[in-house]
Amino acid sequence: MTQAEKKAVALSPATAKVGFVGIGNMGEPMASHLIKAGWIVQVYDSDTGKTRKFVATHGGGGAASLAELGRHSNVIITMLPDGHVVRQVVLGGTGGAGDCLAKSMAQGTVIIDMSSSSPVGTRALGKELVAPGISLLDAPVSGGVKGAVAGSLAIMIGGDEELAKRFDPLLAPMGRRFYVGSLGSGHAAKVLNNYVSAAGLAAAGEAVIIARRFGIDAQTLINVINASTGRNNSTENKFAQFILNKKFNSGFALGLMAKDLVLAMEVAEACAVPAELGHATLRLWKAAEAEVGGKADHTEIVKHLGDL
Numbered sequence: 001m002t003q004a005e006k007k008a009v010a011l012s013p014a015t016a017k018v019g020f021v022g023i024g025n026m027g028e029p030m031a032s033h034l035i036k037a038g039w040i041v042q043v044y045d046s047d048t049g050k051t052r053k054f055v056a057t058h059g060g061g062g063a064a065s066l067a068e069l070g071r072h073s074n075v076i077i078t079m080l081p082d083g084h085v086v087r088q089v090v091l092g093g094t095g096g097a098g099d100c101l102a103k104s105m106a107q108g109t110v111i112i113d114m115s116s117s118s119p120v121g122t123r124a125l126g127k128e129l130v131a132p133g134i135s136l137l138d139a140p141v142s143g144g145v146k147g148a149v150a151g152s153l154a155i156m157i158g159g160d161e162e163l164a165k166r167f168d169p170l171l172a173p174m175g176r177r178f179y180v181g182s183l184g185s186g187h188a189a190k191v192l193n194n195y196v197s198a199a200g201l202a203a204a205g206e207a208v209i210i211a212r213r214f215g216i217d218a219q220t221l222i223n224v225i226n227a228s229t230g231r232n233n234s235t236e237n238k239f240a241q242f243i244l245n246k247k248f249n250s251g252f253a254l255g256l257m258a259k260d261l262v263l264a265m266e267v268a269e270a271c272a273v274p275a276e277l278g279h280a281t282l283r284l285w286k287a288a289e290a291e292v293g294g295k296a297d298h299t300e301i302v303k304h305l306g307d308l
């Protein structure tokens, strides 16, 4: 079979051994959908308690190390905090030191990075994986924990298009797939989406705080915006659900959103676009991270904006 013919054969549960690294807020429901859809899945998380809990709850196998996972898998999905962690998990520390995937993965295997990683870093990682014969696709997601649990995420795919088609059946149980372009394009689309989302949440937060000072009830303003042209995903799906009731439990950390803004502005700079609003949004979220903490829920940015 030629390389092109191999790429064209769609993957099936009968032919694939799937590894999944990072079973946190998003990874756990995502990997559980693969198991429900009949894929043979082995998971790994540096928090061994999460690995044990996952296997007890959802089935599948748990790997004791990244090297073991690399040896037993022909495709590995990563769902980790950021591209630096992905790089370390794939290639190891300085000079390849420590436990990692690439040393034990066979030629012809594939890594699909579903984390929100640096688009520029993803292109660099893809080049480094050419020598060991490992292919890289980026497939970050949008839709939050709710979308991960429902299997309705938007999945933005970058990399070789034929390879992406071949892996479509594996990604299908997790959500809708959008092929975006060459390697890193999925990651670029994802962080640009989060820039728009972060700016929308902050703008709505400021509007609610101003409205309250003016004597308008917060929920009333949100109801009005949701019936008007200012509505966005945050006014429709975050204010009543996580913010005005002070639950702040969306499952997406403030530090991760600030990280996505850094990456979006990294892409803007690489493309020589000034992105003034983007840089102002990044400064605001960085200040919120310093004040409220990176581990706080991202909806807690309103605490930095003023009194709700």
Ligand code: NAD
Binding pocket: 021, 022, 023, 024, 025, 026, 027, 044, 045, 046, 047, 050, 079, 080, 081, 082, 085, 088, 089, 114, 115, 116, 117, 141, 142, 143, 144, 145, 250, 251, 252, 253, 256, 257
């Ligand atoms: P999380 O912190 O809940 O999960 C990350 C997991 O990775 C944790 O279980 C952690 O123990 C594990 N981990 C960290 N370092 C590791 C290592 N070296 N080896 C193995 N495992 C390691 O984060 P999350 O909310 O699930 O987000 C994961 C990614 O998805 C991030 O890039 C985030 O930006 C993105 N994302 C999150 C959301 C959301 O709503 N939470 C939505 C879309 C995209």
